[in-house]
Amino acid sequence: MLSLKYSFLPDQSRSTLSAAYQAFEEIMRKVPLAELDLNADIFTVIKDLRSVFTMGTTVPKPSQCQIKKEIFDHDGHSVEIYWINYPRRKSQINSDILLLYFHGGGYMLGDIYSYSGFECHLSCLFNVTILHLEYRLCPEHPLPASVDDAVALYRALLRNNILPSQILIMRDLAGGGLSLLTIQTLITRQLSAPRGVIVLST
Numbered sequence: 001m002l003s004l005k006y007s008f009l010p011d012q013s014r015s016t017l018s019a020a021y022q023a024f025e026e027i028m029r030k031v032p033l034a035e036l037d038l039n040a041d042i043f044t045v046i047k048d049l050r051s052v053f054t055m056g057t058t059v060p061k062p063s064q065c066q067i068k069k070e071i072f073d074h075d076g077h078s079v080e081i082y083w084i085n086y087p088r089r090k091s092q093i094n095s096d097i098l099l100l101y102f103h104g105g106g107y108m109l110g111d112i113y114s115y116s117g118f119e120c121h122l123s124c125l126f127n128v129t130i131l132h133l134e135y136r137l138c139p140e141h142p143l144p145a146s147v148d149d150a151v152a153l154y155r156a157l158l159r160n161n162i163l164p165s166q167i168l169i170m171r172d173l174a175g176g177g178l179s180l181l182t183i184q185t186l187i188t189r190q191l192s193a194p195r196g197v198i199v200l201s202t
Contacts, residue, residue, distance in 0.1 A: 042139060046108050053109040062086065065120035067112075072133075074152035077145075080134040081153065082112050086124035096166055097128045100154070100194070102182075104173025107138045107146060122170075131157075135178070150182040155191065164192040172200040 037044070061067075068083040088095065101119055103110040112132055119130045133153055135146040157167060171179040176199045186193055 046139065050109050053105060053114060059117035059121065061117040061120050062124070065116075065123065067116060067120075069112075072153060072156065074156070075148065077136070077149070079136060079149050079153075080112070082116070082132040082134070084116065084119045084123050084130040084132060086120055088127060095127065097126075097168060097195070098157070098162060098166055099123075099126065099128045099130045099168045099170055100150075100157075101130050101132050102135065102150060102169065102171040102178045103132070104171065104176075105137075106173070107143065107178070109137070128168075144181070146178055147181045147185055150178060151185050151189075154182065154186065154194070158192070165195050167194040168196050168198060169194050170198040170200070176200070 037048075040048075064087050066085045066087075068085075070081050070083070072079050072081045099122065101115070101122075103115045105114070111134060115132065119132055122128075123130045131153075133150060135149040137146070154167070158164065169179050169182065179197050179199065183193060183197060
């Protein structure tokens with residue numbers, strides 16, 4: 001997201017753009033760019049990046065969306081999880097599906113504020129409950145901390161009688177790597193894989 005302003009199509013190609021893409025581009029132009037001091041230490045640079053890595057203003061949370069926070073404890077660690085629900089339609093399609101969402105951000109950025117609006121729209125679009133995991137971020141918590149969080153949460157869902165066939169894992173950007181690492185770990189530990197994985201990229 002932080003580099004999209006420098007990668008839009010050249011002017012001569014603009015006539016070929018769809019209306020949907022042009023609307024997306026207009027939204028992304030509103031995303032602030034980080035002014036980084038590359039001579040600073042890595043923690044300062046990442047702190048500056050985190051301050052502007054947000055979709056909370058470009059994709060606002062609908063007022064009807066319901067978000068419930070819980071603390072998930074595992075193996076001596078505590079992470080936040082958020083249950084996200086948009087008021088259900090009359091249709092019961094997908095009503096038993098839980099979408100486990102791993103946000104992007106290069107394993108260093110991203111949080112519920114960055115993604116809650118986007119996830120609320122997904123909940124409405126797919127008619128599903130979304131479970132957002134605030135996995136531990138680098139560099140404070142190097143890999144495999146985020147994978148451990150994801151696998152522990154998945155196992156906790158199974159212990160609470162949620163079937164693998166009811167779980168979809170969805171991700172964007174670095175969350176894609178986390179999704180695949182999570183699936184690989186589940187297979188290695190001979191645990192049942194989820195119903196499917198949805199990956200997004202820009």
